[in-house]
Amino acid sequence: MTDTPTTRHIPDRLNSRAVRIFKSWEALLLAVAIAIFVVNSFASPYFLNVWNLSDATFNFTEKAMIAFAMALLIISGEIDLSVASIIALASTAMGLAMQHGAGTPELVAIGLTVGLLCGAFNGFFVTILGLPSIVVTIGTMSLFRGVSYIILGDDSFRGYPSSFAWFGQGYIYWVFTVEMLLFVIIAIIYAVLLHKSNFGRAIYAIGNNPTGALFSGIRVQRVKFILFLLTGLMSGVAAVCLTSRLGSTRPSIASGMELEVITMVVLGGVNILGGSGTIPGVVIAAFVMGLVTFGLGLLNVPGIVMSIFIGLLLIGVIALPRLWAMAAARRKA
Amino acid sequence: MMRFIPVRETILGSAILLLIILITSRFPGFVAPSNLANVFNDTAPLMILALGQMVVILTRCIDLSVAANLALTGMVVAMINVAMPGLPIPMIITIAILMGAFMGVINGVLVWKLSIPPIVVTLGTMTIFRGIIFLISDGKWVNSHEMSPAFTAFPRAVFLGLPVLSWIAIFIVIIFAVMMSRTQFGRSIFAVGGNPHAAVYTGINVGKTQFWAFVVSGALAGLTGYLWVARYAVAYVDIAGGFELEVVAACVIGGISIAGGIGSVGGAVLGAIFLGVVKNALPVVNISPFWQLAISGSAILIAVAFNAKSGRTKDRIILKSAEAKQ
Numbered sequence: 001m002t003d004t005p006t007t008r009h010i011p012d013r014l015n016s017r018a019v020r021i022f023k024s025w026e027a028l029l030l031a032v033a034i035a036i037f038v039v040n041s042f043a044s045p046y047f048l049n050v051w052n053l054s055d056a057t058f059n060f061t062e063k064a065m066i067a068f069a070m071a072l073l074i075i076s077g078e079i080d081l082s083v084a085s086i087i088a089l090a091s092t093a094m095g096l097a098m099q100h101g102a103g104t105p106e107l108v109a110i111g112l113t114v115g116l117l118c119g120a121f122n123g124f125f126v127t128i129l130g131l132p133s134i135v136v137t138i139g140t141m142s143l144f145r146g147v148s149y150i151i152l153g154d155d156s157f158r159g160y161p162s163s164f165a166w167f168g169q170g171y172i173y174w175v176f177t178v179e180m181l182l183f184v185i186i187a188i189i190y191a192v193l194l195h196k197s198n199f200g201r202a203i204y205a206i207g208n209n210p211t212g213a214l215f216s217g218i219r220v221q222r223v224k225f226i227l228f229l230l231t232g233l234m235s236g237v238a239a240v241c242l243t244s245r246l247g248s249t250r251p252s253i254a255s256g257m258e259l260e261v262i263t264m265v266v267l268g269g270v271n272i273l274g275g276s277g278t279i280p281g282v283v284i285a286a287f288v289m290g291l292v293t294f295g296l297g298l299l300n301v302p303g304i305v306m307s308i309f310i311g312l313l314l315i316g317v318i319a320l321p322r323l324w325a326m327a328a329a330r331r332k333a
Numbered sequence: 334m335m336r337f338i339p340v341r342e343t344i345l346g347s348a349i350l351l352l353i354i355l356i357t358s359r360f361p362g363f364v365a366p367s368n369l370a371n372v373f374n375d376t377a378p379l380m381i382l383a384l385g386q387m388v389v390i391l392t393r394c395i396d397l398s399v400a401a402n403l404a405l406t407g408m409v410v411a412m413i414n415v416a417m418p419g420l421p422i423p424m425i426i427t428i429a430i431l432m433g434a435f436m437g438v439i440n441g442v443l444v445w446k447l448s449i450p451p452i453v454v455t456l457g458t459m460t461i462f463r464g465i466i467f468l469i470s471d472g473k474w475v476n477s478h479e480m481s482p483a484f485t486a487f488p489r490a491v492f493l494g495l496p497v498l499s500w501i502a503i504f505i506v507i508i509f510a511v512m513m514s515r516t517q518f519g520r521s522i523f524a525v526g527g528n529p530h531a532a533v534y535t536g537i538n539v540g541k542t543q544f545w546a547f548v549v550s551g552a553l554a555g556l557t558g559y560l561w562v563a564r565y566a567v568a569y570v571d572i573a574g575g576f577e578l579e580v581v582a583a584c585v586i587g588g589i590s591i592a593g594g595i596g597s598v599g600g601a602v603l604g605a606i607f608l609g610v611v612k613n614a615l616p617v618v619n620i621s622p623f624w625q626l627a628i629s630g631s632a633i634l635i636a637v638a639f640n641a642k643s644g645r646t647k648d649r650i651i652l653k654s655a656e657a658k659q
Contacts, residue, residue: 135591138578
């Protein structure tokens with residue numbers, strides 16, 4: 001996190017719109033996604049089966065829901081490492097409610113409420129007490145999952161009502177799952193929120209210069225608090241989907257998911273230091289990650305080896321453009 | 334006079350004492366010297382890693398790959414021991430330190446030369462290191478009967494009443510106390526974290542200092558990798574899973590500011606001891622060990638809130654109304 005002052009090159013005219021789109025991160029990512037798709041369909045005969053592809057979307061839909069909210073949070077210059085733990089706590093709360101005879105609507109309401117409350121808890125520490133979000137959410141990451149462990153210990157909740165399974169296992173039409181529909185709706189909502197609303201402009205302003213944003217009349221802390229609420233709420237939605245899909249709750253549910261969510265956001269071209277990034281980028285990154293894990297899965301690559309790819313992807317997508325720029329600079333000099 | 338008494342460490346020290354008194358009131362055996370020595374020995378790995386993490390955090394970075402580094406080094410030295418049981422322990426320790434340091438070099442180069450944010454680098458290397466353990470071990474365990482007796486006996490050998498593991502921790506604490514306060518490297522770490530721009534103008538290479546901080550942290554993780562595997566006499570993919578959070582927690586509880594530049598060796602050690610006492614006290618006072626995660630999470634939040642409050646200096650306020658709104 002060194003901020004060495006560099007001279008800024010300001011061009012006297014911008015590239016045309018078409019060139020900018022062609023040269024954008026999203027275009028590069030889309031090319032990667034298509035390449036992976038093609039390679040996969042040659043590597044395994046089972047890849048180009050609509051039902052398999054439909055199943056494969058579960059690899060990313062839940063993570064992507066959180067990633068949209070996380071993208072906004074990271075653009076504003078904060079981070080939330082506790083999302084996977086919020087899922088654990090929300091799922092545990094739903095399990096407890098289920099044991100006391102709650103029906104499907106109540107379960108969903110409880111899952112979303114717990115998510116919101118966890119987000120509010122993070123937001124309180126970061127925006128009202130003014131503490132760094134990375135430490136706060138490392139703390140709540142232990143705390144939220146810790147509460148799940150206190151409630152469940154070695155145990156697990158199972159036996160959710162059959163109507164509850166609709167969220168994670170249901171189909172809307174043919175191969176299109178309920179989760180896919182949720183994914184699309186949430187993606188559109190967040191794209192509009194970030195790219196077409198005042199609130200979205202405020203997020204960019206805060207990420208680029210919080211003090212400047214404050215002096216231009218943006219309520220910085222309130223915007224950040226809302227972003228923590230949204231991240232919590234999305235974790236609640238993901239908790240409903242994941243619990244419904246698995247049909248059981250363990251305290252270790254979704255462990256390590258925060259890493260994959262952040263990888264997805266960074267892969268989507270969001271600057272981890274805040275200030276830039278787009279929702280379409282995150283959508284394509286979700287597909288890239290989903291295709292990579294699905295393709296490797298078909299080739300019988302174990303999950304932990306897949307995580308090597310995710311780790312390399314995370315570092316590689318940031319390192320390669322910088323290496324490229326360094327090589328270009330050297331050639332010029 | 335007041336400035337010679339470190340306030341934060343005194344408060345944390347008193348909190349630990351209070352905790353021990355509370356535990357003793359329910360279970361007097363807890364303060365028996367042999368039990369306290371046990372608690373200390375149990376906390377030694379955390380203490381060693383917390384010191385490495387402290388150096389990294391002081392330079393405004395963070396190293397989330399320490400636990401994975403520990404596990405990978407542990408697995409490698411265990412496999413070397415199985416393949417070559419005759420290899421002397423000093424050799425094994427050297428290999429462990431070098432290997433850990435090499436992983437630190439990887440983190441450090443990515444942060445220094447490519448200026449990738451440390452949290453991204455170490456999140457990535459964390460998963461990569463864990464994955465490599467699976468690749469080299471094929472997911473299998475290295476069990477105690479496969480290791481040579483000398484390999485497992487070293488950290489447990491008792492010397493002057495304490496196991497070697499404890500002595501190593503004490504030795505490292507002393508080295509760090511001297512290094513942080515008496516050497517150029519130690520002071521430049523504080524300078525880099527306190528104000529990177531000013532550090533540049535005093536002739537300190539910020540990126541290089543951060544690089545060395547990662548190497549130090551990695552080397553200590555490597556050393557701990559051997560000690561851990563030898564002490565528990567088992568190596569597998571998931572050893573010390575999630576331990577990086579405990580290490581960061583120890584630092585935060587010890588008053589090391591995540592924003593860099595503020596912290597002390599005493600704080601890191603006390604932070605580790607606090608977590609160690611809590612961990613060892615839970616079964617004694619009949620609380621389920623499942624409480625530990627939530628307790629350390631709460632401890633992080635309380636410590637960071639408390640430190641931020643006590644460390645806040647009164648700035649000159651130019652625009653009172655804007656300040657109040659924020």
